[in-house]
Amino acid sequence: MDKLEMMKTFLCVAQEGSFSKAANKLELSPQLVSKYVAVLEQKLRSRLFHRTTRKVTLTEAGKLYSKRCIQILTDIDEAESALADWHQNVSGELTLNAPMSFGHRHLPALLADFRRQYPDVDINLTLTDDKIDLVEAGVDVALRIGALKSDLLIAKKVADMRLAMMASPDYLKRFGTPKTVDDLRNHVFLNYSFAEQDQLKQFLGINVSELNIQLPIKANNGDYLVEAAAQGGGIVLQPTFIASDCLREGRLVEILPQEKLTDLGLYLVYTNRTFLPNKVRSFIDFTANYYDGVPEWEKPLLNLSPTSDSKS
Template sequence: MTPRFDCLQAFVKVAETGSFSEAARRLGLSKSMLSRQVSALEADLGVRLLHRTTRSLSPTEAGRAYLERCQRILADLEEANLQVSRLQAVPRGRLRVSAPLSFGIGHLAGVLPAFLERYPEIELDMNMTDRHVDLVEEGWDLAVRIGRLADSSLIARRLAPIRVMAAAAPAYLARKGVPHQPQDLAGHDCLTHGLSMTAEWRFAAEDGRSVDVAVSGRFHADNGDVLRVMALSGLGVVLLPSFFMGDDIRAGRLVPVLEGFVPQGATLNAVYPHSRHLSPKVRAFVDHLAESFGPEPYWDRGIAPPVRE
């Protein structure tokens, strides 16, 4: 005779807590009911599962082996129930998302209409900023981030590779020459990102070593879109993620350089607070982004091989 589910659950809870009283409290049952369920289970199996004394309660040898199997069975059942409930749940409600400014405007915004059409019960609240928002403290459901993730309290899902490229306008290269080694950049005007006219650019040599090169130039900015415009104007060499320059490279307005020394790439990630029960609206949004960008993002088509990792 197969033991009933409620008897299995009663035995597991009693064994885990070491107390009929505590197990009864957690299950919302009377102590006498719980005792009858465990006794019925032992009768069905024809074996004693628990040592009972006036001062202690512990599993027998057979009880310990049975407990381990029952715990796995109950965990599998819980996971199955959770998966079914997720399939049945309709994504709905307000979804608050933070994303980098340039990527958000240039690429993320383009895939949002299809998402909202697909899920009419979701209200989307977007925050475009390069500031790393505190998801928990500020109440955001998830963030789209580029690069390495240092916050281990967040769950990350990789959405797409981000290739970093060095490029310049044809007019600039005709005037200043084409760099063939990362060290050649010392003689070039480099458009740097940040607060300083000087910077270090890192490349990956063919043997796998990292090559750090000090660069400088007459222009720097804290925004990739501005640096791209300066590169198009022929003011120097720029080092940017390919999602800024894909159209320009395909059209010949910018020319990749140092392709044999592919700069170290990054990744596009969706990050969200740790939660065992991920809400349907967050899951739907993350899945949509993964489908929209994928392992070979559209901005890299026709311009470069995949990122070396």
């Protein structure tokens, strides 16, 4: 039997001074009410009521037990009320994790706008390109670029991530502008070390060894690779959310735009979709709406034309 139900039944009998009145109020049978009280008395090894044909009153043990029951049930009601308020109010600490380059470039504006709408939410943000364990790290939501590979996590795509192959005008002037994939032969390629395999093979299906493509630099940070390319260091394949400024300023130009690269996506990743705290649900919905349509980093590139420079 449910002990809380028995306690509530006991208190109702005490308040009504009658088993039958308590049964009517609780919409239970008088037999069940009597059974609940009898079970309690047996468990407590104490008689809780003085019973007469006209009235039911508490014994000394019954009075002591009723005080504790009232306190216990009040505490439970307050706990449930506090949890209901917690779900209704958007407040508390929101723990986030995001990739270094994306977080540095694009999260300050998003989080500032989010807190303007939800000022009672405090943000605890960690930036790292390592794939951390969300549960072990106590992370509410992680922003991930790429496809979700764990069936234990929930992922919501909130924006497209366009990849572009780029090089500086100076590099292309010195080594020529590739017009086809085969023209990449003997070119220098700056490789992202966190890619699961060679980027050219992963996103273009190119066999690097066959084209004798040089891979002299590998780095674990997209910002570094984009700047290295802008300095004339070689060709780079990176998302436009990193390279947008360099492309807009003309420090980099897009090459092989006709090639259909395997684009990525920006995902919100979390551990469970049920019983989400309001702070988490609000952040997920806010971010999805924030990136609805053309992302901010892509807008300056809409009117840019890819390079038409020829081989020198």
